[in-house]
Amino acid sequence: MLDRPSRAARHYPFTAVVGLDSLKLALILNAVSPRTGGVLIRGEKGTAKSTVVRALAALLPPVAVVPGCRFSCDPAAPDPGCPDGPHGEEPLAAVRPARLAELPVGASEDRLTGSLDLERALTEGVRAFDPGLLAAAHRGVLYVDEVNLLHDHLVDLLLDAAALGMCYVERDAVSVRHAARFILVGTMNPEEGELRPQLLDRFGLTVEVTASRDPEERAEVVRRRLSFEDDPEGFADRWAGEEKDLAARVAEARGRLREVTLSDAALRKIATVCAAFGVDGMRADLITAHAAVAHAAWRGGDEVTAEDIRAAVRLALPHRRRRDPFDAPGLDESELDDLLGGQDTDPDPDGDGDGGPDPDPDGDPGGGPDQDPGPGSAPDTGSGADSDVGSDQGAGSDHGAGPEHDSGGGSRTAGPGASAGKRPAQPGEPYRVRTLAVPGLGTGSPGRRSRARTSYGRISGSRVPLGRLTSPHLTATLRAAAPYQRERGRTGPGLVVRAGDLREAVREGREGNLVLFVVDASGSMAARQRMGAVKGAVLSLLLDAYQRRDKVGLVTFRGAGAELVLPPTSSVEAGAARLRALPTGGRTPLAQGLRRAAEVVRVERLRDPSRRPLLVVVTDGRATSGTDADVLRAAALLRDVAAVVVDCENGPVRLGLAVRLAARLGGEAVRLDRLAAGGLRDLVRERGKAA
Numbered sequence: 176m177l178d179r180p181s182r183a184a185r186h187y188p189f190t191a192v193v194g195l196d197s198l199k200l201a202l203i204l205n206a207v208s209p210r211t212g213g214v215l216i217r218g219e220k221g222t223a224k225s226t227v228v229r230a231l232a233a234l235l236p237p238v239a240v241v242p243g244c245r246f247s248c249d250p251a252a253p254d255p256g257c258p259d260g261p262h263g264e265e266p267l268a269a270v271r272p273a274r275l276a277e278l279p280v281g282a283s284e285d286r287l288t289g290s291l292d293l294e295r296a297l298t299e300g301v302r303a304f305d306p307g308l309l310a311a312a313h314r315g316v317l318y319v320d321e322v323n324l325l326h327d328h329l330v331d332l333l334l335d336a337a338a339l340g341m342c343y344v345e346r347d348a349v350s351v352r353h354a355a356r357f358i359l360v361g362t363m364n365p366e367e368g369e370l371r372p373q374l375l376d377r378f379g380l381t382v383e384v385t386a387s388r389d390p391e392e393r394a395e396v397v398r399r400r401l402s403f404e405d406d407p408e409g410f411a412d413r414w415a416g417e418e419k420d421l422a423a424r425v426a427e428a429r430g431r432l433r434e435v436t437l438s439d440a441a442l443r444k445i446a447t448v449c450a451a452f453g454v455d456g457m458r459a460d461l462i463t464a465h466a467a468v469a470h471a472a473w474r475g476g477d478e479v480t481a482e483d484i485r486a487a488v489r490l491a492l493p494h495r496r497r498r499d500p501f502d503a504p505g506l507d508e509s510e511l512d513d514l515l516g517g518q519d520t521d522p523d524p525d526g527d528g529d530g531g532p533d534p535d536p537d538g539d540p541g542g543g544p545d546q547d548p549g550p551g552s553a554p555d556t557g558s559g560a561d562s563d564v565g566s567d568q569g570a571g572s573d574h575g576a577g578p579e580h581d582s583g584g585g586s587r588t589a590g591p592g593a594s595a596g597k598r599p600a601q602p603g604e605p606y607r608v609r610t611l612a613v614p615g616l617g618t619g620s621p622g623r624r625s626r627a628r629t630s631y632g633r634i635s636g637s638r639v640p641l642g643r644l645t646s647p648h649l650t651a652t653l654r655a656a657a658p659y660q661r662e663r664g665r666t667g668p669g670l671v672v673r674a675g676d677l678r679e680a681v682r683e684g685r686e687g688n689l690v691l692f693v694v695d696a697s698g699s700m701a702a703r704q705r706m707g708a709v710k711g712a713v714l715s716l717l718l719d720a721y722q723r724r725d726k727v728g729l730v731t732f733r734g735a736g737a738e739l740v741l742p743p744t745s746s747v748e749a750g751a752a753r754l755r756a757l758p759t760g761g762r763t764p765l766a767q768g769l770r771r772a773a774e775v776v777r778v779e780r781l782r783d784p785s786r787r788p789l790l791v792v793v794t795d796g797r798a799t800s801g802t803d804a805d806v807l808r809a810a811a812l813l814r815d816v817a818a819v820v821v822d823c824e825n826g827p828v829r830l831g832l833a834v835r836l837a838a839r840l841g842g843e844a845v846r847l848d849r850l851a852a853g854g855l856r857d858l859v860r861e862r863g864k865a866a
Contacts, residue, residue: 187229193395197490208466213358214361236422242269247313287308287309310355319359340355376494437468613788617785617787618785621687623724633682717751727747736771768809791819794836818841
């Protein structure tokens with residue numbers, strides 16, 4: 176029988192979404208060929224990313240499954256190793272719609288991969304396995320909203336399963352394996368932090384989406400959304416015909432996939448493009464080939480053409496090109512045209528100019544790729560998050576990077592003939608810095624900086640479960656049960672274990688912190704060579720924060736006061752952009768800078784109490800504005816915050832002012848020229864070791 180979703184559970188129809196043609200195309204190519212490798216959707220908030228993804232499952236062909244199998248085995252080829260098997264040579268078949276499984280940001284490893292129910296195993300003697308979301312998504316779609324906020328170890332598990340098509344769960348001497356083949360779709364807002372390049376590469380395609388700037392198109396978006404909210408069932412019914420036609424077309428293209436020919440000439444062209452754009456490894460070539468074949472099948476062709484390759488490259492390469500850590504994904508369209516031999520003369524079967532049919536049958540405007548609106552079409556946030564995929568600009572573009580930024584391009588790298596008085600000093604080359612860490616043991620967000628109690632990592636102890644038992648500590652459980660065996664009437668081998676004996680493991684891992692930079696931008700720091708070294712050091716620390724999954728903030732002080740240039744954010748790209756455009760000069764209001772930092776820390780502790788702050792003050796210690804008493808009072812506000820002072824004083828005679836400031840803050844000082852990692856001890860020693 177065919178399972179159908181209830182009318183009340185209907186999502187917004189895929190075909191009713193206005194514009195976003197590149198996003199729709201990327202999702203459809205994965206629906207046609209799951210071997211395309213999934214989609215990563217990057218974009219600002221409020222751009223219908225989740226709406227489009229949730230509507231995707233309705234376009235997938237129904238799947239035949241073995242009745243009662245929790246792992247969705249195909250009756251035509253059941254998995255011989257299925258945990259619910261064996262299913263026999265000719266198992267019964269049932270048909271149900273393809274599923275969309277959603278992985279929430281706060282999910283645990285057990286929720287993702289499944290877990291052994293050791294509570295039942297210990298108390299009832301039953302070996303039971305609870306499947307996770309990877310099993311639920313098998314032969315369907317796995318949707319991860321805010322994938323950049325997931326902890327790295329979960330993303331690694333997720334992408335490994337997507338690449339292998341299998342999920343392995345090995346825990347407590349019991350091993351379970353089951354099939355896990357699904358379309359992986361992730362969404363993220365780059366303003367909240369980037370994925371590591373290694374993880375970006377594991378997504379097959381990527382799309383950059385921004386809200387339309389066309390008033391008519393924006394009005395149509397609101398009009399349709401209001402209509403859907405007023406009558407979801409009626410709205411879905413009005414689009415049912417288009418949804419049915421599009422689903423039939425996806426099924427037809429999927430059936431035609433094996434008939435599409437990828438010639439040697441087309442394959443060489445794909446390899447030439449991938450090599451020219453400097454992508455690492457061979458995954459880009461494979462994904463581009465799969466996407467080009469899927470695009471040819473989608474447009475109804477029987478051979479891959481240059482237009483199919485162009486469409487595939489636009490989606491498969493932007494996030495893979497070799498780039499600096501703070502660059503946004505991008506692709507040079509003119510270079511792509513040159514590599515493909517100029518404008519393609521292959522006929523466009525549907526005449527829509529996109530090399531394939533417009534997935535929006537209503538003919539809404541915005542038919543070009545979402546990522547190619549042209550420079551300057553959207554206001555810049557200074558983070559690089561909204562950089563156009565069609566351009567080859569990264570965080571170094573820096574337009575709009577700060578309130579005192581010269582809009583005439585002062586943030587760009589100064590050439591040999593540039594005037595030093597008009598352009599801010601550019602940072603030196605980043606380098607690997609020593610490890611900074613907050614003392615003690617935290618309980619904050621997963622990361623890679625300071626010690627913390629986490630749900631992953633090495634086992635450091637045990638405790639009575641606070642709720643449902645999720646991570647049993649077998650040794651501690653058996654130790655708790657052992658003294659009571661006689662009174663429990665044990666007569667044979669083994670132990671009698673009761674619920675009160677159960678213990679869970681206490682684990683220790685690493686957390687991410689709030690790293691708040693307080694940078695002296697006064698006249699005493701303004702020499703270009705010196706400020707370039709200072710900016711290079713802060714850029715290196717930002718890169719370190721990027722790798723350790725921290726939030727970062729930037730306070731600068733100069734002239735008459737202090738300014739929060741970058742409010743705490745997970746987007747370290749924004750910090751890099753603001754740093755490059757940072758102007759210098761004026762007096763040194765050190766006390767105001769410290770007071771501003773204390774206020775930022777106070778507010779952030781209210782917003783996120785579990786994330787511990789680390790203060791990094793970059794200064795030569797001079798205070799030419801205010802009194803020494805002002806500095807003492809301001810430093811006292813930060814005595815409970817872990818602090819490091821980067822001493823920028825240079826010259827043959829040193830006054831040691833930065834060292835004195837570090838003492839007042841209760842932190843440590845390090846000279847700027849000794850910040851690089853070199854095998855010495857960490858700058859901030861970890862104290863208060865937990866048991």
